[in-house]
Amino acid sequence: MSSIVSRLSNLVVGDQPTKVASADDKMFVGSIDQGTTSTRFLIFDKKGEPIAIHQEEFSQIYPNPGWHEHDPDEIIETIESCIEGAIRQFEKDGHFRESIRCIGVTNQRETTVLWDKTTGEALYNAIVWTDTRTAGLAKELKARPGSEKLQGICGEAISSYPSVTKVLWMLKNVDKVRKVYEAGNLAFGTIDTWIMYKLNGGLEKNVFVSDQTNASRTMFMDIRSLKYSDEMLDFFSYEYDMRKIAFPEIVRSADIKAFGQIRSGPLAGKPITGCLGDQSAALVGQKGFDPGAAKNTYGTGCFLLYNTGKEPVFSQHGLLTTVAYNFDGSPVYALEGSIAVAGSGVKFLMHNMGFSHASHKITELAETVQDNGGLVFVTAFSGLFAPYWIDDTQGTMFGITQHTERGHIARATLEAVCFQTKAILDAMEQDSGKKLAELKVDGGMSNSALAMQTQADLVQIPIVRPRMRETTALGAAIAAGFASDVWKDFEELKDVNTSGQTVFEPKMHLEDSRKMLKKWEKAVAMCKGWTAEEKTDEAEINGDAAQADEMGKVTKGKEQKAIEI
Numbered sequence: 001m002s003s004i005v006s007r008l009s010n011l012v013v014g015d016q017p018t019k020v021a022s023a024d025d026k027m028f029v030g031s032i033d034q035g036t037t038s039t040r041f042l043i044f045d046k047k048g049e050p051i052a053i054h055q056e057e058f059s060q061i062y063p064n065p066g067w068h069e070h071d072p073d074e075i076i077e078t079i080e081s082c083i084e085g086a087i088r089q090f091e092k093d094g095h096f097r098e099s100i101r102c103i104g105v106t107n108q109r110e111t112t113v114l115w116d117k118t119t120g121e122a123l124y125n126a127i128v129w130t131d132t133r134t135a136g137l138a139k140e141l142k143a144r145p146g147s148e149k150l151q152g153i154c155g156e157a158i159s160s161y162p163s164v165t166k167v168l169w170m171l172k173n174v175d176k177v178r179k180v181y182e183a184g185n186l187a188f189g190t191i192d193t194w195i196m197y198k199l200n201g202g203l204e205k206n207v208f209v210s211d212q213t214n215a216s217r218t219m220f221m222d223i224r225s226l227k228y229s230d231e232m233l234d235f236f237s238y239e240y241d242m243r244k245i246a247f248p249e250i251v252r253s254a255d256i257k258a259f260g261q262i263r264s265g266p267l268a269g270k271p272i273t274g275c276l277g278d279q280s281a282a283l284v285g286q287k288g289f290d291p292g293a294a295k296n297t298y299g300t301g302c303f304l305l306y307n308t309g310k311e312p313v314f315s316q317h318g319l320l321t322t323v324a325y326n327f328d329g330s331p332v333y334a335l336e337g338s339i340a341v342a343g344s345g346v347k348f349l350m351h352n353m354g355f356s357h358a359s360h361k362i363t364e365l366a367e368t369v370q371d372n373g374g375l376v377f378v379t380a381f382s383g384l385f386a387p388y389w390i391d392d393t394q395g396t397m398f399g400i401t402q403h404t405e406r407g408h409i410a411r412a413t414l415e416a417v418c419f420q421t422k423a424i425l426d427a428m429e430q431d432s433g434k435k436l437a438e439l440k441v442d443g444g445m446s447n448s449a450l451a452m453q454t455q456a457d458l459v460q461i462p463i464v465r466p467r468m469r470e471t472t473a474l475g476a477a478i479a480a481g482f483a484s485d486v487w488k489d490f491e492e493l494k495d496v497n498t499s500g501q502t503v504f505e506p507k508m509h510l511e512d513s514r515k516m517l518k519k520w521e522k523a524v525a526m527c528k529g530w531t532a533e534e535k536t537d538e539a540e541i542n543g544d545a546a547q548a549d550e551m552g553k554v555t556k557g558k559e560q561k562a563i564e565i
């Protein structure tokens, strides 16, 4: 496992939280933030300030090109040790664990775990949302009659991204999974479900739930009724009967009972009262409660959510429809633009290319050059997601010359996310008929001032970055706090996370920005079809279960490189 860090110093930029003694000082909310590359546990006070944090990275398992897995048990171990680390820091600072009222959970979405409901044992590594082994399967499914209707039911189109194709792949390729399915004991969960199940003690309490924001990423849920959809289950039951799998109960995002409680460790007995998929949580943490509010989170991937209010809106321009949150039984929806590669592009330059040992150094490297020097990097490691949805492509660089240096590559890597964000914003404008006045941002890569300035230049609206950027964890704390009466309504949150914003105003001439975009669009058009004739999923086609089982183990436990602070 990776090195460990308890930190607060780089959590907020600018003024540190000031201590004011009041009754609210005694009320705290814990938040588990289980992301794609790291797990964190934070403790927030009622003003929404983080008082303690502990973060750990965990193994990223890449058994084959395009495959990406996590060890489900390691995920739980990191949660437990993050809780221990943060509580240690919290108590060292003179607080008491008894004053933590409730816990919220937020998590990477779509990533899929299958387990045996009679033993509670995971049957295979979790297949991560970025994994493209099912690209071929997705293509076959899209060719089936009726596939064109699915997005209008569940909000998502078939691709390797939602959970469903990951389930189908494991059924077909992993012996252990198939045997448990045949015995009628197969349980399905996204990461929220797995976390709730395990933290509640697994088999014994059998807490088996998923919140609506997570369930809306599986393709199994009807986005309007918020229940499992017969049409979806029928469509995907062509080889294995989806109704023979146990699916978690779908619940709202704030609930005093549904998520149970933590059963062991320093927070044993604490109720879990809120849960949101991480992108929904970031929208909540940015207080994007009004229709028309939007946020863009630059984490491992980058996800722009646009609040569309009480009714789901279906995009004509490559966006997904998702549940933003549901605190009181009445769901709020969002249009989503999903970008597969953001910070993971930065990590690729660090770990695979050896450009540097720290993310901020990639930004510094990008700053050593004045512009991209004509280089465009389409970082399509998982194909290209929104708004393009090109699955027969891979990462592609255009415009390499003798002039190209590492600085240009670093710059083009950051720019790739900004170009895609611009394309998503254009799509949103076309779908909504409205233009955003500003864009709120957060996530690790938003630390890069260069990336945020580039973003402002490309979208030609101000980019607003909060001082406290742990908005995802804050969103989960808010969900939990609503169910536990820490906060009673949105009005009570009005002063939360408002101070010390940085605004990046567009500086580039519109014409120059248009020229850059034109080149990007040309590069996107040219990278299409790169993998079109290949059998991208040979293991899947051959159904070689032993091979797949073995592959799952090959890199298990492989150490992640040291975490940066």
Ligand SMILES: Nc1ncnc2c1ncn2[C@@H]1O[C@H](COP(=O)(O)OP(=O)(O)O)[C@@H](O)[C@H]1O
Residues within 6 Å of the ligand: 035, 036, 037, 038, 298, 299, 300, 301, 342, 343, 344, 345, 346, 347, 359, 360, 361, 362, 363, 443, 444, 445, 446, 447, 448
């Ligand atoms: N200064 C920086 N410049 C560029 N990228 C950064 C910077 N700081 C952090 N990142 C990137 O942000 C990502 C982590 O963001 P985070 O929001 O924690 O992601 P996640 O929740 O997906 O694990 C990493 O991929 C890291 O490389």
Ligand SMILES: O=P(O)(O)OC[C@H](O)CO
Residues within 6 Å of the ligand: 035, 036, 037, 107, 108, 109, 110, 129, 277, 278, 279, 299, 300, 301, 302
């Ligand atoms: O790990 P992140 O923060 O990039 O988020 C992952 C998303 O939830 C995937 O849909």
